[in-house]
Amino acid sequence: MPQKGELILDVRDLHAKVAGKQILNGLTLQVRAGEVHAIMGPNGSGKSTLAGVLAGRGEYEVVSGSVTYLGQDLLALPAEERARAGVFLAFQYPVEIPGVNNVYLLKAALNALRKHRGQPEVDAFEFLGLVREKMKLMQMDESFLNRGVNEGFSGGEKKRNEVLQMTVLEPVLALLDETDSGLDIDALKVVSTGVNSLRGEGRAIVMVTHYQRLLDYIVPDQVHVLAGGRILKSGGKDLALELERRGYDWVRQEAAAA
């Protein structure tokens, strides 16, 4: 586990394409252990692309730039190895996988992490205790345990399930891709409680979001404005409030003037 203040993620001048279209245009971002970062921006600014590139989604093509995760070249690792090294993506649209059991997947995922760290497989009894505890935190009914992955879940249930997985797997770097979208206020509070439970000295959280509302519950250390595939402005949590009030145009104008 990294020490507080240690550089976890170092993105430098990242350019990436999706289906031939350039989406990221020289993105630079540093995230240190213990920090929570919020990345905000208008639609199409590249927020989800950034999350996808970091998690290793196949359809993104990195054109240039580098991503270093705990001193290693993250882009050289396939998606499953990134996950085992402690990178976790909470999906914006978690896919349904009928026929693959939800709790089974969670156990297999935890064991993949443990194997990577040279630890023995988790004890079945201990595992169930851990999952039950986290489900309580996420206010999820135990019936979710035995369903297919996200099968028939509502939008809010899928998001809770993502954060449940996150709290069980305890990633070093948690990437949240619009985890707040489609949530009512009660669900937002529950999801935020789950995310906040992971805040700690040895971890970092990067949240991609449209709305300032999420940041009332998960208070970020840094806020970045992403537009046109680059970070135009960074600041503290007050920047989010200012964006809420004034929109994004002034940031663009400011950046153009500079």
Place this chain on the structure above:
Amino acid sequence: MSARADAPLVERIARAHADLRPRLRGGPAWQARRDAALSRLLQRGLPDRRDENWKYLDWPEVLAREFAPVTAATAEAPTPAGLELPGACRIVTVDGRYSPALSDRSLPAGVSVEELGAALDREPELAARLRVPGEDADDRFALLAEAFTDAGALVRIAANADVQAPIHLLHIATGAAASHARLVVEAGTNSRARILEQFLGGGDGALSNLAVEVTVGAGAQLVHMRLHEQPAGAAHVETLSVTQAADSRYRQQSFILGGRVLRSGLRLELAGRGAECEVEGLFMVEGIRQADIYTVIDHLAPHTRTVETFRGVASDRGRGSFNGRIVVHEGAVKADSQQSSRNLILTPLAEINARPQLEILTDDVKCSHGTTIGSLDPQQLFYLLSRGIDPAVARGLLTFAFCEDVVARIPWPEARRHVEELVVGRLPDRDIIREFV
């Protein structure tokens, strides 16, 4: 051997029949039917790959097999274990012949089983009632079965019987030569029963040819699960004919998980008003195995309903085909028919052909069909990888999940687990997956 294999097929059939004829058992009614079937067969011959409904079958593999049937002397029966279903009543056929010795002595109330030939001798009207295979190519192997066999089993469910015990029909092929057999199932009016047919055995040279005839009486409910798990060298051709009377419910689940070549043809007639059927199936072909599924469902009466769902998985050089036709005939108003065929091709040399066909000859019906042939969903695959799951395991889990769609609906937990084991055994990364499912 080579001379015979090269001779025209009808000559081979005629010669084999002449050899066998003196030894065929059964009374005059049975004999008359056999002779009639043989002469029609010799006139028409078997279908071939020029026939639309037979073009996907691996004909060279079928024709290379011995057509002359097993005689009583060669039918030494080793008895494969078969599935243990708690409380089941077990009925065994060996090379198509009902074996009382290997079958359970006591049958549940309302169920009777006997050798078809004996029943025909006793009840001449049964011979008149039994289906005569039709003229079209679809029925030619049924004609072959009729011409050649004095073997068969007759299973009857009495009217109004509510049979709780599963009826487990274990078909054992002894290998070496061919077998031609018939199975007749009569579910009486308002009866309820569940049948599991399991196919085991059959060696590299063997060809088993089975004609199955099911009649579901008015208001009757019949579940018919069929499990093909012959060894990878066996060849099996079957022709099923199902007729449903008014307000009957018939659910068929077929799992085609064995055999070098397996052809399964079904003709189902929704003959009575309000009759409903569910036809579900899964085939998996790996190695050089082939499965050829052909189904025709006829809506002949108003308010009839079909839900047909087939899944196919092909890997290595496996080849599979699903050719499913649903016909809503004139007068079958308010018919409701849904057909879905979904197929996965896991490796570049594997092949699947899917041909859904819907013919609607009347107005005021509700029909839908959908077919997909593809590979694993990349979004699902990425989701699993993003959770640290090994790519081979992820692919296996998704393939297994694809099959589970049908497997999960097997009514007996023991049978479900057994089929899951078979499914895993047919996945490309079977050794890695086994610990996960």
